[in-house]
Amino acid sequence: MLARTIVVVEDExxxxxxxxxxxxxxGFDVSIAADGPAGVALCDRLRPDLVVLDLMxxxxxxxxxxxxxxxxxxxxxxxxxxxxSETDLVVGxxxxxxxxxxxxxxxxxxxxxxxxxxRRVDRRPVTPVATLTVGSVTLELASRRVHRGDDAVHLTPTxxxxxxxxxxxxxxxxxxxxxxxxxxxxxxxxxxxxxDSHVRALRRKLGNxxxxxxxxxxxxxxxxA
Numbered sequence: 001m002l003a004r005t006i007v008v009v010e011d012e013x014x015x016x017x018x019x020x021x022x023x024x025x026x027g028f029d030v031s032i033a034a035d036g037p038a039g040v041a042l043c044d045r046l047r048p049d050l051v052v053l054d055l056m057x058x059x060x061x062x063x064x065x066x067x068x069x070x071x072x073x074x075x076x077x078x079x080x081x082x083x084x085s086e087t088d089l090v091v092g093x094x095x096x097x098x099x100x101x102x103x104x105x106x107x108x109x110x111x112x113x114x115x116x117x118x119r120r121v122d123r124r125p126v127t128p129v130a131t132l133t134v135g136s137v138t139l140e141l142a143s144r145r146v147h148r149g150d151d152a153v154h155l156t157p158t159x160x161x162x163x164x165x166x167x168x169x170x171x172x173x174x175x176x177x178x179x180x181x182x183x184x185x186x187x188x189x190x191x192x193x194x195x196d197s198h199v200r201a202l203r204r205k206l207g208n209x210x211x212x213x214x215x216x217x218x219x220x221x222x223x224x225a
Contacts, residue, residue, distance in 0.1 A: 009039030036060025
């Protein structure tokens with residue numbers, strides 16, 4: 001079996017080398033790019049299984065790199081950031097990042113996130129249902145296309161998976177921890193802000209009614225009956 005390919009785009013050599021060394025010890029084939037343009041070129045050439053991407057990069061920042069590498073095909077992106085600004089995180093998730101780690105982070109947490117993201121890609125189910133609807137939103141499962149009324153809407157892979165999971169279970173309310181476990185594959189409860197950021201992105205693109213908040217519990221698809 002061929003090793004999974006990971007591209008690390010990070011301009012700080014000690015961090016890039018540490019991340020690459022830890023991931024190689026897990027059996028991944030890892031390549032490093034030290035700036036934004038080099039990262040885009042390397043992803044275009046290697047077509048990696050996953051990208052570890054720093055937010056602050058010379059030449060082209062992480063947000064622009066994420067947009068570029070997601071343009072032709074979806075690829076899981078784990079974003080690294082030294083900043084903990086909610087705006088930065090929301091924008092990063094909105095342009096296609098699947099999750100983020102705030103520096104400093106442990107190598108154990110990095111590896112756990114990488115494995116979880118790859119497992120989620122591997123286990124995307126093939127469902128016999130062709131489409132799902134949430135209010136005026138239609139999800140075409142085979143093509144992964146989304147329409148709000150007559151308008152096509154672009155969702156990132158993670159946004160799509162989250163909304164499909166909720167839409168398939170319209171009568172159920174899920175806690176953040178349940179969504180992290182079922183959609184992301186995280187079982188330690190870490191990353192609750194990731195859920196909130198993706199829900200905000202879905203509401204921004206598709207309307208507030210697409211996901212409702214059940215206060216004190218979590219989230220559910222659609223408006224309350």
